[in-house]
Amino acid sequence: MSSPSTSLDAALAQVFGFSGFRGGQREVVQALLDGHSAMAIFPTGSGKSLCYQLAATQLPHLTLLISPLLALMRDQLAFLQAKGIAAAAIDSTQSRDEAQRVMADARAGRLKVLMVSVERLKNERFRRFIAEVPLSLLVVDEAHCISEWGHNFRPDYLKLPQYRQQLNIPQVLLLTATATPAVMQDMARRFDIAPEHVTVTGFYRPNLHLHVRAVAQADKDAMLLQLLGRTPGAACVVYVTQQQTAETLAARLQAQGIAAAAYHAGLDSELRERIQDDFMRGATPVIVATIAFGMGIDKGDIRQVIHYDLPKSVENYSQEIGRAGRDGELSLCTLLGNRDGLHVLENFVYGDTPQWASIRHVLQRIRDEAQNGQWEMTLYGLSADSNIRQLPLKTLLVYLEVQGVLQAQYSYYSEYRFQLREDEDALLAHFKDERREFVAALLAHSKLGRSWHAFDFESFLQAFPGQRQRAVTALEFMDERGWLTLETKQMTEVYAVSDAAFDVEALAASLHAQFQAREDSELARLQQMLRLFETETCLSYALASYFGDAAAPRECGHCLACRGKPARLPAAPALPTLHADGMRAALASLAEKLGDEPDAHLAACFLCGITLPLLTKLRASRLPGFGQLARYPFAEVRAALR
Numbered sequence: 195m196s197s198p199s200t201s202l203d204a205a206l207a208q209v210f211g212f213s214g215f216r217g218g219q220r221e222v223v224q225a226l227l228d229g230h231s232a233m234a235i236f237p238t239g240s241g242k243s244l245c246y247q248l249a250a251t252q253l254p255h256l257t258l259l260i261s262p263l264l265a266l267m268r269d270q271l272a273f274l275q276a277k278g279i280a281a282a283a284i285d286s287t288q289s290r291d292e293a294q295r296v297m298a299d300a301r302a303g304r305l306k307v308l309m310v311s312v313e314r315l316k317n318e319r320f321r322r323f324i325a326e327v328p329l330s331l332l333v334v335d336e337a338h339c340i341s342e343w344g345h346n347f348r349p350d351y352l353k354l355p356q357y358r359q360q361l362n363i364p365q366v367l368l369l370t371a372t373a374t375p376a377v378m379q380d381m382a383r384r385f386d387i388a389p390e391h392v393t394v395t396g397f398y399r400p401n402l403h404l405h406v407r408a409v410a411q412a413d414k415d416a417m418l419l420q421l422l423g424r425t426p427g428a429a430c431v432v433y434v435t436q437q438q439t440a441e442t443l444a445a446r447l448q449a450q451g452i453a454a455a456a457y458h459a460g461l462d463s464e465l466r467e468r469i470q471d472d473f474m475r476g477a478t479p480v481i482v483a484t485i486a487f488g489m490g491i492d493k494g495d496i497r498q499v500i501h502y503d504l505p506k507s508v509e510n511y512s513q514e515i516g517r518a519g520r521d522g523e524l525s526l527c528t529l530l531g532n533r534d535g536l537h538v539l540e541n542f543v544y545g546d547t548p549q550w551a552s553i554r555h556v557l558q559r560i561r562d563e564a565q566n567g568q569w570e571m572t573l574y575g576l577s578a579d580s581n582i583r584q585l586p587l588k589t590l591l592v593y594l595e596v597q598g599v600l601q602a603q604y605s606y607y608s609e610y611r612f613q614l615r616e617d618e619d620a621l622l623a624h625f626k627d628e629r630r631e632f633v634a635a636l637l638a639h640s641k642l643g644r645s646w647h648a649f650d651f652e653s654f655l656q657a658f659p660g661q662r663q664r665a666v667t668a669l670e671f672m673d674e675r676g677w678l679t680l681e682t683k684q685m686t687e688v689y690a691v692s693d694a695a696f697d698v699e700a701l702a703a704s705l706h707a708q709f710q711a712r713e714d715s716e717l718a719r720l721q722q723m724l725r726l727f728e729t730e731t732c733l734s735y736a737l738a739s740y741f742g743d744a745a746a747p748r749e750c751g752h753c754l755a756c757r758g759k760p761a762r763l764p765a766a767p768a769l770p771t772l773h774a775d776g777m778r779a780a781l782a783s784l785a786e787k788l789g790d791e792p793d794a795h796l797a798a799c800f801l802c803g804i805t806l807p808l809l810t811k812l813r814a815s816r817l818p819g820f821g822q823l824a825r826y827p828f829a830e831v832r833a834a835l836r
């Protein structure tokens with residue numbers, strides 16, 4: 195009989211055709227096959243996906259993978275299918291038939307891996323389906339999204355431990371490329387992962403030469419051209435903060451005869467795909483991109499990554515430079531650094547802190563609207579009504595869950611509509627007796643438009659009290675049979691309110707303090723990032739230490755700090771003093787639209803160009819004065835207005 199390790203090697207060779215494990219992979223797979231949960235922190239491109247892929251082929255039941263990005267899912271799917279592993283995804287772009295086929299395969303035990311987005315788990319139809327499928331392993335890709343102290347917190351991820359319990363999934367594997375020691379601890383605690391099953395491989399990549407060049411804003415273009423001139427025709431990515439900069443900078447490079455293209459989330463997906471293809475096959479070597487570019491891009495020969503603006507965080511910086519030199523060849527990563535863009539980054543943070551009055555408004559609504567211990571809401575409606583952006587609003591609701599005020603029960607689509615695929619008589623002929631009468635009632639309570647029936651829950655529930663679930667099940671059943679096509683819209687979340695007698699004022703104050711602490715920590719993280727770029731010790735070493743990698747060499751030998759000349763990022767040029775009269779004039783258009791004087795917070799957001807739901811509703815970005823003080827620190831503008 196072969197030893198466990200050689201049988202793992204055999205599986206690796208047989209299924210994937212690889213002759214050996216890369217660093218860390220064996221430990222992770224072994225922990226999973228021994229029945230433990232595990233966490234793998236590997237830099238991008240170092241084979242962390244293989245850990246779950248190999249484990250999935252050896253575990254008895256289905257592996258459920260939560261992935262944040264369609265592009266990532268598609269790449270992994272193509273890889274698994276090429277290796278003959280039964281894998282599938284359910285995503286929003288699929289037809290009804292495709293999704294049904296995948297679900298049927300999963301139910302029948304014909305799949306080893308199923309990939310979905312975290313949002314899919316909020317769908318009651320999906321949860322009911324997956325609860326019936328035996329699962330071996332839950333894999334969370336980009337798992338740092340679960341930590342509030344990480345760089346890309348996604349409130350929905352905080353509920354994953356709960357889903358895991360509800361769905362009874364015995365084991366978990368968390369995967370990420372970027373997590374500080376504090377974030378790792380937070381992740382491990384939430385999923386009960388023992389320290390000995392956490393595997394961290396090194397962050398240091400000797401072929402990446404990291405540089406910080408201190409440069410005034412006016413001199414950046416010249417320096418960029420000089421840098422691009424070092425690797426003519428080679429693949430380079432230039433990162434900028436704002437979509438507008440991507441466009442104008444790409445145009446300036448084109449004017450200099452460089453084949454460059456802009457890439458950002460504001461472009462339609464077809465165009466983005468074409469730009470990405472051109473880049474992959476080398477037709478457009480230089481991409482000027484926002485943060486939207488890079489996830490799921492696997493191009494080995496990117497010779498330079500240049501940060502024209504400050505990155506959003508150390509984690510973003512690490513991921514972005516990590517796209518260079520995957521082929522192991524020497525590659526340059528240069529940051530063109532000064533403090534001019536700092537306020538733009540800070541403004542992203544300020545816009546995500548809800549005001550006290552807004553928090554109180556949400557609490558008051560819970561108090562007023564809770565009935566029989568239940569409260570319902572739609573995110574879009576509550577966001578517009580409370581003037582809290584959707585992401586912080588989700589965070590607020592998760593906070594209330596953690597404090598035990600609310601408990602998420604289920605979500606449902608409050609709008610159902612369907613199109614009959616056969617006539618009413620033929621549809622009714624499928625049923626007998628009481629069931630037939632029930633289906634007839636469903637049709638009777640639906641209003642026919644041009645070709646779609648809108649199901650009227652309210653009138654139906656008056657005639658059939660308490661039969662909501664049965665109606666939904668019947669509609670889904672007919673949809674599955676292909677007798678009608680069902681569509682759902684407008685997700686309503688239902689919460690249990692454990693105690694509606696909470697003290698609105700006190701709770702609003704403590705929640706506001708909690709958001710304030712987050713804001714402080716995010717602002718501090720930006721300062722920490724600047725300190726890292728001005729490091730007196732080796733930049734590569736400082737970066738590796740930030741991520742808890744103790745094995746990195748202390749000196750790379752070529753960064754500025756190693757050469758004894760640490761970078762000093764120049765301060766932003768002094769701005770003219772703020773004048774109350776000028777600000778009032780700039781606010782006139784907003785006051786007119788609002789029909790009232792805006793408070794200091796709203797006014798400061800307007801002047802600094804920070805969007806809030808209320809400003810979006812007023813189409814404030816088209817008014818004169820919007821963003822007029824975007825280069826000023828928000829806190830200063832707000833203080834001046836007060």
Ligand SMILES: [Zn+2]
Pocket residue numbers: 731732733734735749750751752753754755756
């Ligand atoms: Zn160095």
